[in-house]
Amino acid sequence: DSNNDLAACRMLLSELEAHQDAWPFLSPVRHKSVPGYRKVIKKPMDFSTIKEKLTNNLYLNLETFIIDVNLVFDNCQKFNEDDSEIGRAGHRMRRFFDKRWTELL
Numbered sequence: 783d784s785n786n787d788l789a790a791c792r793m794l795l796s797e798l799e800a801h802q803d804a805w806p807f808l809s810p811v812r813h814k815s816v817p818g819y820r821k822v823i824k825k826p827m828d829f830s831t832i833k834e835k836l837t838n839n840l841y842l843n844l845e846t847f848i849i850d851v852n853l854v855f856d857n858c859q860k861f862n863e864d865d866s867e868i869g870r871a872g873h874r875m876r877r878f879f880d881k882r883w884t885e886l887l
């Protein structure tokens with residue numbers, strides 16, 4: 783039900799934030815220092831923004847939360863080469879997240 787969905791979202795987010803490869807995703811990409819980012823990425827998302835939305839009760843259920851987490855990783859894949867520090871971190875974080883939330887099912 784929505785209470786344990788919320789608990790699951792909080793649990794999953796704290797695990798994402800604690801991951802050693804989370805550093806590129808903890809705060810919004812500073813588009814002033816990342817040329818092209820604002821033009822290329824139409825819907826920026828990061829873990830701190832997700833936390834804010836959780837706190838403000840903006841996720842209807844686990845599914846809407848997972849959509850935002852996937853947006854973080856999809857943005858990363860769109861902007862970063864697979865063979866780059868941030869690109870590789872994104873792939874590792876997505877693999878970790880997919881494993882964890884499926885373990886909840």
Ligand SMILES: Cc1ncccc1N[C@H]1CCCS(=O)(=O)C1
Nearest residue numbers: 806807810811812816858861868
């Ligand atoms: C996820 C991402 N995609 C593209 C460019 C940059 C980033 N992340 C930045 C977030 C702030 C710190 S940083 O500037 O080192 C890295």
